[in-house]
Amino acid sequence: MSGPDLDLSRVWLVDPASGREGPGEIVVTDGILEAVTWLEGADADGIDDQGVIVVPGFIDLHTHLREPGNEDAETVATGLAAAAHGGFTTVVAMPNTAPALDEPSVLGRILGAAASSGSPVELLANGAVTVGRAGETLAALGELADAGVVGFSDDGSPVRSASILRNALAYAGALGLPIVDHPEDVTQTAGAEMGDGVVATVLGLRGWPVAAEATSVARAIAMLAEVLPDVPGARLHLTHVSTGESLALIRLAKARGWPVTCDITPHHLALTDEWVAGARRFAWDAVDADGVARDPWADGALLAAPYAASTRVNPPLRCAEDAMACLAALRDGTADAIATDHAPHAAVDKAVEFGEAANGISGIETAIGLVLAAVDAGELPLARAIAALTTGPALILGSRSRRGGAAGLVEGAPADLVVIDRSASWTVTAAGLASRGKNSPLLGMDLPGRVLVTLAGGRIAYESTDPG
Ligand SMILES: [Zn+2]
Numbered sequence: 001m002s003g004p005d006l007d008l009s010r011v012w013l014v015d016p017a018s019g020r021e022g023p024g025e026i027v028v029t030d031g032i033l034e035a036v037t038w039l040e041g042a043d044a045d046g047i048d049d050q051g052v053i054v055v056p057g058f059i060d061l062h063t064h065l066r067e068p069g070n071e072d073a074e075t076v077a078t079g080l081a082a083a084a085h086g087g088f089t090t091v092v093a094m095p096n097t098a099p100a101l102d103e104p105s106v107l108g109r110i111l112g113a114a115a116s117s118g119s120p121v122e123l124l125a126n127g128a129v130t131v132g133r134a135g136e137t138l139a140a141l142g143e144l145a146d147a148g149v150v151g152f153s154d155d156g157s158p159v160r161s162a163s164i165l166r167n168a169l170a171y172a173g174a175l176g177l178p179i180v181d182h183p184e185d186v187t188q189t190a191g192a193e194m195g196d197g198v199v200a201t202v203l204g205l206r207g208w209p210v211a212a213e214a215t216s217v218a219r220a221i222a223m224l225a226e227v228l229p230d231v232p233g234a235r236l237h238l239t240h241v242s243t244g245e246s247l248a249l250i251r252l253a254k255a256r257g258w259p260v261t262c263d264i265t266p267h268h269l270a271l272t273d274e275w276v277a278g279a280r281r282f283a284w285d286a287v288d289a290d291g292v293a294r295d296p297w298a299d300g301a302l303l304a305a306p307y308a309a310s311t312r313v314n315p316p317l318r319c320a321e322d323a324m325a326c327l328a329a330l331r332d333g334t335a336d337a338i339a340t341d342h343a344p345h346a347a348v349d350k351a352v353e354f355g356e357a358a359n360g361i362s363g364i365e366t367a368i369g370l371v372l373a374a375v376d377a378g379e380l381p382l383a384r385a386i387a388a389l390t391t392g393p394a395l396i397l398g399s400r401s402r403r404g405g406a407a408g409l410v411e412g413a414p415a416d417l418v419v420i421d422r423s424a425s426w427t428v429t430a431a432g433l434a435s436r437g438k439n440s441p442l443l444g445m446d447l448p449g450r451v452l453v454t455l456a457g458g459r460i461a462y463e464s465t466d467p468g
Helices: 076-085 104-117 141-147 162-174 198-203 210-227 244-255 266-270 320-332 367-376 382-389 391-400
Strands: 006-015 020-029 032-038 052-056 058-063 088-093 122-125 179-181 236-238 260-264 417-427 446-456 459-463
Touching (some): 006 032, 006 382, 006 417, 052 382, 058 076, 076 088, 076 104, 076 446, 088 391, 162 210, 179 210, 266 320, 320 382
Parallel strands (some): 006 052, 058 088, 088 122, 179 236, 236 260
Antiparallel strands (some): 006 020, 020 032, 052 417, 446 459
């Protein structure tokens, strides 16, 4: 089978693996990245990072594919197509399917679905921590590790009990795999509807406290510290961290040298709780010069109807100060990765009262747009943003990914890269999303950065047919 050819001259290359960005050229021959050439002097004149950029394929540590069990919301095939449209060439599926991915046969089913989809996007998966994700008995972690899972998570829920979390960190650590925890103290969030704060009060919705996340983060870090002396390989990854309080705890744990990593979603760094009220401005436009959240009612920022179910997500959209803390954590390296928490839902599960709606945003296709909006606003350097989508998650996956713990523009390897036109914007529409989940608060909005081509494992995963 012959692979694609691609010859791009005078583009902007970003390669976090080699720590370089700048003007360059790439040649792909028969699917192999034949040449990466960095241009200097007069050859580089007139090339900047505002036009076509070429970056390594993105890695998503947190994707919900809904198969098996909820194929109305997404299938492996549609989820991988959505990933490729968003520039992702490796995705890690979460195990909260029905049945849960708590034994090797379920992994076999989704890998089979990926193979028959024909998609070249690499599909990896986390196994469940507990049987049926019920929080009571540890799943057969060793068998799941032998079958090829890249970590363990009860995502959708936290690992319920601290003692099970401790055992899981020890077992998984001995297997060389991380526990991927969804930090939430469910005793504090029962009945909660949206992020706690002024907006929730005005809207009359029950607030979801910051402490529900921070206390769960603190618990997980404390369990890790207890396990580490006996199991030096123990590793904790905290996913979709969304508050400044949680990030302060993670910053401290990292300063102590503990093996804690975390990811932040695009929606938690760019959107805020005022979106539930109908605002449609980004976090950096929602704070004043002192970094304090503005009043969306006083500002005339409300453009959409309130209570849109597409803005309901777990963890909830937080206040603007928390979103700015997420951006700061990405800049200073406290946050290792940007992960989408792509959570497609069938329309029926969102067409209900706000507090009853399913949690989640179909976000894998809009991730790069939100990240580039943050870059355009000066909130995130481009190279750091790309690193959080490539080398950051690659290090967490290590050798379990076919990309071997790295994600670079590597000459002689099967091409795994994304070509993005930063000078072009695109309008998010339900029809334009490859995902079956149309649950996005960004529908109708323009986002910067059009993905032109995604190559995964030396094959074409996505190619824009839009001549514009
Ligand atoms: Zn989660």
